[in-house]
Amino acid sequence: MRRRTINAERASIQSALQQLDLALQRHNQWYDAVIRTLVCDLPGEPDDVAPDAHHRCPFGRWYYEDAPAVLHRHPGFAAIEEQHERMHGLAAKLLGSLGNGQSVSVTDFDAFARELENLRLEIFTLRRDLENALYSLDELTGAGNRIGMLGVLREQQARVDRALQSCCVVMIDIDHFKRVNDTWGHPAGDRVLAASARQLMKQLRPYDKLFRYGGEEFLLSLPDTDLATGHALAERLRESVAALPIPLDGHAAIHVTMSFGIARMEPGLVVEQAIAHADKAMYEAKRAGRNCTRVWVDAMASS
Numbered sequence: 001m002r003r004r005t006i007n008a009e010r011a012s013i014q015s016a017l018q019q020l021d022l023a024l025q026r027h028n029q030w031y032d033a034v035i036r037t038l039v040c041d042l043p044g045e046p047d048d049v050a051p052d053a054h055h056r057c058p059f060g061r062w063y064y065e066d067a068p069a070v071l072h073r074h075p076g077f078a079a080i081e082e083q084h085e086r087m088h089g090l091a092a093k094l095l096g097s098l099g100n101g102q103s104v105s106v107t108d109f110d111a112f113a114r115e116l117e118n119l120r121l122e123i124f125t126l127r128r129d130l131e132n133a134l135y136s137l138d139e140l141t142g143a144g145n146r147i148g149m150l151g152v153l154r155e156q157q158a159r160v161d162r163a164l165q166s167c168c169v170v171m172i173d174i175d176h177f178k179r180v181n182d183t184w185g186h187p188a189g190d191r192v193l194a195a196s197a198r199q200l201m202k203q204l205r206p207y208d209k210l211f212r213y214g215g216e217e218f219l220l221s222l223p224d225t226d227l228a229t230g231h232a233l234a235e236r237l238r239e240s241v242a243a244l245p246i247p248l249d250g251h252a253a254i255h256v257t258m259s260f261g262i263a264r265m266e267p268g269l270v271v272e273q274a275i276a277h278a279d280k281a282m283y284e285a286k287r288a289g290r291n292c293t294r295v296w297v298d299a300m301a302s303s
Ligand SMILES: Nc1nc2c(ncn2[C@@H]2O[C@H](COP(=O)(O)OP(=O)(O)OP(=O)(O)O)[C@@H](O)[C@H]2O)c(=O)[nH]1
Pocket: 140, 173, 174, 175, 176, 177, 178, 179, 181, 185, 186, 187, 188, 189, 190, 193, 214, 215, 216, 286, 290
């Protein structure tokens, strides 16, 4: 991702945050009107008892018609849809009882209030994720920077510790990158860094995350991935970077390769140990001649 693209990404996240705030504000107004209807025993809005009430409220109209692509790409956005629909189902039940001259049961009202609170939590979680994304991008490559990296990895480690998931980390380093700088100049090196990172990122699942770990080093976190699957993915990434022609101003396109080291996050170990294992495995890949992937095994500890 070039700098211009990253700035565009930042601007779209900022705009999405503003829109989300506005949609939430409208949703709060809708909620106030529902409470007024219930407390004052007023005739309800027909839209609120319709089977597709979640499409008709101001938040729903924004969600289905106007919400920007950057939100649609976010897994938290889909979670909001389900929660919002559930909450509206319960609101329709309350308003329907009232419309039929029945009193609203405490159980139904409590269920509605609970789902509404869950919806707000989902929205705040999405909001926090977007804010984090704003401040945790590496300017040059568009990969995550190290600010958010440990937090993401610690969350994964917690899932590994509770035996909920198998997760891997992969250390990736461009081969002979100094030569690129020395031969073509530092700006060309920057271009190679950005192009390689982009090539890696475009093949990842939405919940995989690439971080720029250091100069020409990247750390890839692979949640819900066993070692065999992670290894196969690393190989695919490696081959696709090696095959990528990278155009440089005024020169023919060049190719670079990368070395990969992969390690599983082990229950009871700290995140830093998994990173150290992946780093050691990557170092073995360099020793084996570069442009290859090595998997961490305990025997590497002594090499
Ligand atoms: N252009 C550019 N170069 C960088 C950046 N960060 C680090 N580097 C360069 O990356 C190079 C890393 O070189 P080395 O650590 O010697 O490794 P290498 O040449 O890639 O060799 P191997 O890793 O052993 O294959 C150094 O020349 C750094 O100056 C950056 O942001 N932009």
